[in-house]
Structures are given as structure tokens and as C-alpha cells.
Amino acid sequence: MFFENNLAFAQSLDQQDPLHPLRDEFLLPSQHGAPVIYMCGNSLGLQPKSARQYMDEQLNNWAHLAVEGWFEGKTPWMFYHKELKGLMAAIVGASAAEVCPMNTLTVNLHLLMVSFYRPTATRFKIIMEAGAFPSDQYAVESQVRFHGYDPKTAIIEVAPRSGEDTLRTEDILATITRHDGEVALVLFGGINYFTGQFFDMPAITKAGHAAGAIVGFDLAHAAGNVPLELHNWGVDFACWCSYKYQNAGPGGISGIFVHEKHFPDTSLDRFAGWWGYQEQTRFRMQKGFIPEAGADGWQVSCTQVIPMSLYHASLKIFEKAGFMAPLRQKSQALTAYLQFLIEAINKDLGFEQYKIITPVSESARGAQLSIIAQHKAKEIFQALVAHNVLGDWREPNVIRLSPVPLYNSFEDVFHTAARLREISTTLLTPKQ
Incomplete structure (x- = not known):
């Protein structure tokens, strides 16, 4: 241009x-x-004017319905997350069943790694970008230690070449291929927070699967910023925050993606909680966890209504924009x-x-x-x-x-x- x-x-x-x-x-x-000329949406997005309206609707439900708000009103809290799922799916390229709003980003990263980082004696390494956001580094280090491995040997970081600022895709792919047989998880940011580099996610996913690894992404700087096709690319899992490009307020609710190919896998471990239990029988209060179908089965605590209402306001603007x-x-x-x-x-x-x-x-x-x-x-x-x-x-x-x-x-x-x-x-x- x-x-x-x-x-x-x-x-x-x-x-x-x-x-x-x-x-x-x-x-x-x-x-x-x-x-102010605001050029900091990569850190915190601006407040939608409609955010107060969406939040007030839920505060009014609380005021007038109290506990009955879980099942009564225009948007019963028990099912409120379903109001967001289709909108979220359009932003990350998924089906509504594959996404769910819940928790915060690093909490979700840990919960997903419980299911998808499954090291063995021979396949235990994690490949990630050097200079990933510190929270990701801390999460990965702690997960590796939790499984009894040393981060110095279990974590492989791909760094830019000498004199360069960003990663070459061929170096990422070569590193994955070189560790074929010993890499359990490839975990990258969709976009690196420091350099702003948008990684070739389809190529990384393909190479990771060819090496026998699970592939996941932290999309904190990518979701709502760049087009994503998580389902079509075959990404195994992903999570993101909503307060940067998706304008859901400071500390806003996070989102997760789990590819539908994993839904039938009953061998997957997870840290279970009541809200991930099968929806139709949840209130029977029975022992023995039975997960709800889809990404909703990774929920732990009950839905965060007020944070979701702020996210809902912004997602409707994305819809107005044509996604x-x-x-x-x-x-x-x-x-x-x-x-x-x-x-x-x-x-x-x-x-x-x-x-x-x-x-x-x-x-x-x-x-x-x-x-x-x-x-x-x-x-x-x-x-x-x-x-x-x-x-x-x-x-x-x-x-x-x-x-x-x-x-x-x-x-x-x-x-x-x-x-x-x-x-x-x-x-x-x-x-x-």
C-alpha cells in the first residue's frame, strides 16, 4: 500500500x-x-461502553433473583458460559464445543498441562520459545519438576540465531525434528509478547505431531489479534487471556480450547471439579467424576458470572466487526x-x-x-x-x-x- x-x-x-x-x-x-492516543492494547484493551450494561444486567439478576439467578432470568448463570462459546469459537477458529471461558490464563495452562503433558521415561521433554512470557516459563518449570524431571534437561528453548531478534521457522521445526522420540510437548506462544513475532502455528503443529508430541499454544497475544484456525490446524490445546486484544477488563476471564479429537479419550488425566461434572446430573452431588462433554469438562469451579459479562460485551463488538x-x-x-x-x-x-x-x-x-x-x-x-x-x-x-x-x-x-x-x-x- x-x-x-x-x-x-x-x-x-x-x-x-x-x-x-x-x-x-x-x-x-x-x-x-x-x-490520550492509546497504543497499549497489547497489554490492556480499552473498556467497551457496553461493559457496564452487561455487568449491570448480572448485578440486577443478583439483586432481584439472588440464588435463583442460577436458573432464572434472561441469562441463567448455570448456562451463561454458553452465551459466549460461539463468539469465542469464531475468534480462534474452533467449534463451540471446543472452547470454554473459565479461570485465568496460567491456571488454565496448568490445568491443560495436567491432561496433555504426560511424560514417560524416554519421552519427557518440552520444546518452547526462548524468551517466552515469564508466567509460561514458571508454569513449565513447575510442571516438569512436579513430574520429577530437571528443567535444565527437560526444557528445550529455541532461541534466535546470533545477531537476530526473532526465530526462524526452519530452526523451530529442525529442533522439533531433532528431538523426535523424546519430546512430549511442544508449547509455544502464538505471538511472542516481546518481539511481536507471529509464529507459524500450522507448521509447528504439523512438525510436533510428526515427532509424536502434543502441541499447545498460549494465545495471550494472538487471540483477538490475528486470525486463528485452531481446529483445522489440528492444535491439541490452547488457552488465552481476554484482557488484551479482547477487552474484557483487567484480570479478565481466560478461555481454553481442546480439540474435539481428544473428547473420547477417557485416559486423559485432569484436575476435576464440580463445574466440569456432567451437566445433567451435576446436582445429584454424587461421587465419581464424570466429565461434561467437550471443553466444558475441563471446568473446575463454578462459572465466573461478572468477569464473563465483561467478556460478553467485547465479544459482541467482535461480532459486529465481522470477527x-x-x-x-x-x-x-x-x-x-x-x-x-x-x-x-x-x-x-x-x-x-x-x-x-x-x-x-x-x-x-x-x-x-x-x-x-x-x-x-x-x-x-x-x-x-x-x-x-x-x-x-x-x-x-x-x-x-x-x-x-x-x-x-x-x-x-x-x-x-x-x-x-x-x-x-x-x-x-x-x-x-
Whole structure:
């Protein structure tokens, strides 16, 4: 796409954007009496205006129905998760039976690893990306130790080549193939939180299965960001949070995916709880766990109604947008425009002050650019915040900017770059 570095051009793109009206579905933050340009959806999505309505409906049910709310009212709590399942499935490329909203992300990762990390004396290793989000690292380390193995020998991390910032798909696949016969689980992030690299999930899944391993993904930075086809790709399991690109509020409820091919497998271990018990006979209170069919059988505690109501509000906006295909098209254009403008800043400065470590290929990234600021990185980030541009800081010198297609505009992107240009000129131009 041809871009121009001027406000009129950015505004013309917004006028042509069929998704632009969705911006009005969200509450935009302000600072010092002025609106903030929000570029931090990769960390916490904005609040839908409808969130309060959806939450109030459940608070009113609680107020007027009390305990009867479990079975009475417009959305009885006993079955409320079913209101979300079809919407969730459309975002991750699954059937409604294969997904379920429950718990929080790392809790779900542990619960799924109970079922799908089944090490033996010869096949016990886990392959994951180096630099995965720390919570994933801690979960994997503790699971390995729980089974009596040493993380130093049981966990294989695939790292970028020397001098490179992101992983090559061929290196990931080669590592999986090299450990054929000894790898029990391949567990990757769908998108790496630090670099913004979107991994080739179909290729990783295929290679993992060819090596005899189970394949799972943490989709914290991928669900609601990029198109996913978990069922068609044959992914065994996945989990994600809902508070980043899916705008379900801080600490929002998580979601899980379990491929339907595993539903008949009665040998799978799981940490069972009452809410995962067979729905029709759950209230008989009988001993002997019988799981509910599908992903719902991995539930443990009773449904979290208030967090689900916030997630429900956002999912309905995704439905209004047409789910992921139109959002992806806009997302790629927003991120490409941001890249174009940052490269123009470097050109004007006469050196590469801003090194983008997120892949250049649009198919290998989502709605995020991770940018190394070579000089005065923290000062520049703080100046951006002071100038009402809210991105995300990662030590030692990385600024993450995330234009989200549901609520960010091309004008947002233009003004972000314009303020970055002004700050750079002020802080980096030698004083005469």
C-alpha cells in the first residue's frame, strides 16, 4: 500500500475505513484534560461502553433473583458460559464445543498441562520459545519438576540465531525434528509478547505431531489479534487471556480450547471439579467424576458470572466487526503505516535511532511493533507519555506500540509518529 506522511492522508484512510465507527464503542482515556492516543492494547484493551450494561444486567439478576439467578432470568448463570462459546469459537477458529471461558490464563495452562503433558521415561521433554512470557516459563518449570524431571534437561528453548531478534521457522521445526522420540510437548506462544513475532502455528503443529508430541499454544497475544484456525490446524490445546486484544477488563476471564479429537479419550488425566461434572446430573452431588462433554469438562469451579459479562460485551463488538478477517485487514494497514512513519523519522535523523525488531512481513506479526530506541530510550518513552501517547515499555530499551483495529485510527498512528518525531528532534539533535 502507498502511504503519505501527512494528516490529510491519515484522515482520508479513516474516512474510507468501514470499521472506524467501532471506535465509538469504547471509552478512550484522557490525561491532563486531553485525550490520550492509546497504543497499549497489547497489554490492556480499552473498556467497551457496553461493559457496564452487561455487568449491570448480572448485578440486577443478583439483586432481584439472588440464588435463583442460577436458573432464572434472561441469562441463567448455570448456562451463561454458553452465551459466549460461539463468539469465542469464531475468534480462534474452533467449534463451540471446543472452547470454554473459565479461570485465568496460567491456571488454565496448568490445568491443560495436567491432561496433555504426560511424560514417560524416554519421552519427557518440552520444546518452547526462548524468551517466552515469564508466567509460561514458571508454569513449565513447575510442571516438569512436579513430574520429577530437571528443567535444565527437560526444557528445550529455541532461541534466535546470533545477531537476530526473532526465530526462524526452519530452526523451530529442525529442533522439533531433532528431538523426535523424546519430546512430549511442544508449547509455544502464538505471538511472542516481546518481539511481536507471529509464529507459524500450522507448521509447528504439523512438525510436533510428526515427532509424536502434543502441541499447545498460549494465545495471550494472538487471540483477538490475528486470525486463528485452531481446529483445522489440528492444535491439541490452547488457552488465552481476554484482557488484551479482547477487552474484557483487567484480570479478565481466560478461555481454553481442546480439540474435539481428544473428547473420547477417557485416559486423559485432569484436575476435576464440580463445574466440569456432567451437566445433567451435576446436582445429584454424587461421587465419581464424570466429565461434561467437550471443553466444558475441563471446568473446575463454578462459572465466573461478572468477569464473563465483561467478556460478553467485547465479544459482541467482535461480532459486529465481522470477527477476524476485516479486523486483520485493517490491522495490517495500521501497523504498516506506523512502520512507514517510524522509518521516515530515522531517515530524517540520518541514522537508525529506532530499530523495529518485530518481523517486517505482515503475515509474521500482529497489531504490534516492538522498537529498540538506540539512544535515550527511557527519556523518549516518558516524553511520549507526557505528550499523551501511551505505549508500553520493556527493559532495557524497547518501546512497544500496538495500534488495535477495533478502536485505533490512522490519525492516531500519524499523531503518534509526529509526537515521536518532535521528541526525537528535541532530545537527539546536538545543541549548537
